Amino acid sequence: MPRGFGALQRFFQEPEYAFGGHVPGMSDLSPEERYGQSLVVFLDVPFDLTSTGGRTSARGPEAVRYASAKMVELYDCLSGRDLPATVPWADLGTYRAAVPKEVEEQVARAIASPAAEAEGLPQDILTVIDAHLASLKPLPDIAGILYRDGKIPFAFLGEHYPTALLVQGLLQAREDERHPFAIVHLDAHRDMKADYLGMRRCHTTPFYEILEAGFPGERLIQVGIRQAAADEDEYARAHGVHTLSVQDIRRRPDASWDKLYVFTEGTDLYVSLDIDSLSSEFTPSTGTPVPFGLSPDDVVGIFGAIHPTARLVGADVAEVGFRGEGEVRDGDVREAVAAWILAQKLLQKVV
Numbered sequence: 001m002p003r004g005f006g007a008l009q010r011f012f013q014e015p016e017y018a019f020g021g022h023v024p025g026m027s028d029l030s031p032e033e034r035y036g037q038s039l040v041v042f043l044d045v046p047f048d049l050t051s052t053g054g055r056t057s058a059r060g061p062e063a064v065r066y067a068s069a070k071m072v073e074l075y076d077c078l079s080g081r082d083l084p085a086t087v088p089w090a091d092l093g094t095y096r097a098a099v100p101k102e103v104e105e106q107v108a109r110a111i112a113s114p115a116a117e118a119e120g121l122p123q124d125i126l127t128v129i130d131a132h133l134a135s136l137k138p139l140p141d142i143a144g145i146l147y148r149d150g151k152i153p154f155a156f157l158g159e160h161y162p163t164a165l166l167v168q169g170l171l172q173a174r175e176d177e178r179h180p181f182a183i184v185h186l187d188a189h190r191d192m193k194a195d196y197l198g199m200r201r202c203h204t205t206p207f208y209e210i211l212e213a214g215f216p217g218e219r220l221i222q223v224g225i226r227q228a229a230a231d232e233d234e235y236a237r238a239h240g241v242h243t244l245s246v247q248d249i250r251r252r253p254d255a256s257w258d259k260l261y262v263f264t265e266g267t268d269l270y271v272s273l274d275i276d277s278l279s280s281e282f283t284p285s286t287g288t289p290v291p292f293g294l295s296p297d298d299v300v301g302i303f304g305a306i307h308p309t310a311r312l313v314g315a316d317v318a319e320v321g322f323r324g325e326g327e328v329r330d331g332d333v334r335e336a337v338a339a340w341i342l343a344q345k346l347l348q349k350v351v
Ligand SMILES: [Mn+2]
Pocket: 160, 187, 189, 191, 203, 274, 318, 319
């Protein structure tokens, strides 16, 4: 029997209350029964305090829920597989980490100000940000409880920072060290800054924090990277981090797939998909869209190259944006549809 459900429940608002509702599946069972029978457990962390291009990703997870419930068939007519019939999943709901609107606006104004670029954020703003980041502190424990219950946590994140906490929790909970832990990180950005405008923990720092905690750089591959500061590139090189660029994939696809195949062989695998790894034409709502990126087909190719012996131990999809404006078909929900379909493609491949 799953021991963790009771402990987990108090951190989450039930998905029935979210806009877009419940990720569909096993709807005839109680939440506890669904949890007990699941292999994959969805959760969302709608936290976005530090991103640069506007706070659209706080509502990204609910847009992904909406896509899952209303926009996308669970039967995949390309593979003939029906999810979640073949990948039992449950939905824990929404992590309670709401940031009040006025705090969001205060921090957003400070980040956008020219003074921040020149001399960093003022101390009072950094203190406010740290106070709200403290609300994420239970995330490593939550990932650990899920791991010990034999579940695969699959998080829909707002900003990318919580990835550091989820990975930390999984690394601490692991007892079987025979399978090396490996991370496949798809992103336009390295997210490997030691500091951004004075913030030591924010959407640009999670992979710095993971490596600084002792995770070996050669167990991390970053895919689709096309934006980084010189010191992030240098840090990645110095730590032996693998990189696959969009150009590598386009010009030498077979060599790229071989690299991923070898990299993931026999691993306990964590996959972190920042939606801005996709080219900006697919991402109308994310905070920091970047052209010259991956196509959804490229991402399916990347997942397809994962070695069959890799065991997924956790995953997240980060930075999906949603402004909640206009009709959903106007495009605001387009990247959430892509995010949900790619999440399913990952699960079809590795679970
Ligand atoms: Mn990122």
